[in-house]
Amino acid sequence: MLLLLLRVAGDRYGLPARQVAELLPDLPLEPASGLGPAFAGVLAHRGRAVPVVDLCQRLAGRPARRLLSTRLVLVRDREGAPWALRAERAQLEVGGYGTARNTTFEVLGVPVLWLPWMIYPLKTERETGFLFPELGASTRSGGDYAFPFFWAVRHNVNLLLTPAYVSKRGFKPSARLEYVFGDRSEGEAYGSWIHDGEIDRDDPSTPFPQDRFALQWRHDHFLPHGWRFKADTRWVSDNLYVFDFDEFREERADRFLDSLGFVDRSWGAFRRLGLSLGARFADDLQSPDDTDRDDVLL
Incomplete structure (x- = not known):
């Protein structure tokens, strides 16, 4: 292996040459608070x-002396990074915000957006506030405009509230709660509702109420004496919900919307012996007993 040898505080170190992009002289630096x-x-x-x-400073706990032999080693970016922000001048404050001037946003090395000035968070802790707006469009629902708000409720609880407007259907709020407790147990709950203006009860293809909803609960709980409880439950108001909205879009090719829960325990040094007790509920999205049966997938 070819190495670039460095002398730091009297000790010698080797850096793989393939990670070195450039070797630069001791150039002036801009201050970076924080x-x-x-x-x-x-x-x-x-x-x-x-x-x-x-x-x-990092290895010996004292600043480097400025010598004629001092060099700046520019290491390569992480391979495969799909996007990058390049700025003429930037000021960074970890735990606060960064500002950049004359900034170019690149995707796969191609400039796609230029901004004369921008500000972006460099937070090291969770912080309550609005997130970036979400925009989307589809032929079934039209434009989709969402404005998520993140609430750091407690050190172990997050709540994401997302008021959204779907142009062809109406106002569609949703909420996602994430929680952790103990050393390993965690879970999340999600709910969404809409009074759908596209639904006509007199239309044979949509014989269900305008009030539509989706619910989900996932839970992973480590119990005493080596037992573990897991649950993954999903429920929708009607058979067409998974096609009209995106919460469970991965289920569109399936006939059933599954919910399950179980407890299990393993024994032995290599966990080769185990016991599992569980229950499963399958909501048949093509059930012939449902009046909102979808003829397309039959």
Whole structure:
């Protein structure tokens, strides 16, 4: 293996040469508040803001001395990154926000958007606030406009509230609750509702109420004495819900919308012996007993 040899605080280190993009002289750096003592600053390099780590500070606990032999080693980006932001000048504050000027957004190396100025979060902790709006469109429902709001309820509870408007159907709010407790147990619950303006009870193809909904609950609970309880339940108001909305779009090719729950326990050093007790409910989306049977998939 070919290595680039470095001397840091009197010790020698080797960096694989394939990870080295460029070897630069000791160039001036822009200050970067909030990045921590191991960061020497930010280098403006070919339209990008590159954070610079002081290896002497990181490894020996003291700043590097500026010598004639001091070099900046530019390592390669993570391979396969599909997008990148490149800025002429940037100011970063970890735990706060970053600002960038003359910024280009690239996808697969191709510039697709230019912004004269932008601000973006560099938070290290969960924080309550609005997320980026979500936009979509389909022939069945028209335009879809959502404005999610994230609420950090407690250290172990998240709540995502998403008011949305579907142009052909109406207002469609949803909520997703995520929780953890103990060392390993966790779960999430989801619910959505819409008073669907596209539904006509007199139309034979949609013989169900305008009030439509979707519910989901997932839970993974580690019980005493090695037992474990898991549940994954899903429920929709009618057979066409999975086609009109996206919550369970992966189920569109299936006949059943499955819900299951079970408890199990394993024994032995290699967990070769186990016992599992469970129950399953399958909502037949093509049931001949349902008045809203979909003729397309028969």
